[in-house]
Amino acid sequence: MKNLHEYFLLIFVVGIVAYIGNWVGDRQLSWTSLAGMVILILIAGLGQMLSKLIPINIPSVVYVIAIGIVASLPQTPWGPSVIAFTNEINLLAIATPILAYAGIAIGRSWTDFVSMGWRAMVVSTCVLFGTLLGSALIAQIVLTLQGII
Numbered sequence: 001m002k003n004l005h006e007y008f009l010l011i012f013v014v015g016i017v018a019y020i021g022n023w024v025g026d027r028q029l030s031w032t033s034l035a036g037m038v039i040l041i042l043i044a045g046l047g048q049m050l051s052k053l054i055p056i057n058i059p060s061v062v063y064v065i066a067i068g069i070v071a072s073l074p075q076t077p078w079g080p081s082v083i084a085f086t087n088e089i090n091l092l093a094i095a096t097p098i099l100a101y102a103g104i105a106i107g108r109s110w111t112d113f114v115s116m117g118w119r120a121m122v123v124s125t126c127v128l129f130g131t132l133l134g135s136a137l138i139a140q141i142v143l144t145l146q147g148i149i
Contacts, residue, residue, distance in 0.1 A: 004048065004049065004052060007045075007048050008045055008048075010101070011041055011044050011045060011048075012041065013097075014094075014097045014098060014101065015037050015038075015040065015041040017096070017097040018037060018089070018093045018094045018096070018097055019033065019034065019037045019093070021090070021092070021093035021094075021096050021097070022037070022088075022089055022090050022093035025090050025092060025093055026090060030088060032084070032085055032088045033085075033088035033089055035085045036085035036086040036087070036088045036089045037089055039071070039082055039085055039086055040086060040089065040094070043064060043067050043068050043071060044064055046063070046064075046067050047060050047061070047062075047063035047064030047065075047066075047067050047068075048060045048063075048064070050063040050067075051063050072086070
């Protein structure tokens with residue numbers, strides 16, 4: 001990200017798309033889920049701002065995680081509310097626009113990927129399929145053990 005304006009625009013768009021995805025996935029539109037999405041956007045924005053303001057070379061995701069943990073501590077006065085609001089947001093609704101953005105970012109550097117050669121493509125394809133199959137296997141085992149499926 002070149003500047004904070006670009007980041008905030010991106011996080012706002014991702015938040016809107018994730019909220020729409022949450023509405024489509026859960027078939028309900030609620031103020032609680034909207035408040036949860038606003039909280040998540042604010043946490044991500046504060047983390048990015050802290051990474052730019054604090055002169056220590058730490059990735060912004062560390063700040064986002066730290067703010068998220070502090071914001072959702074049950075011992076704080078606001079913690080139970082943050083937990084209640086953000087529990088209304090489906091993880092898949094958040095992951096979809098983020099993965100789409102990652103795909104676009106990779107697509108912009110597709111020529112660099114192609115220049116690595118056919119061996120890199122074979123290895124990356126195997127890694128992607130292995131990750132997919134491994135995730136599906138773990139999900140199947142866990143959901144079977146829990147009696148969900």
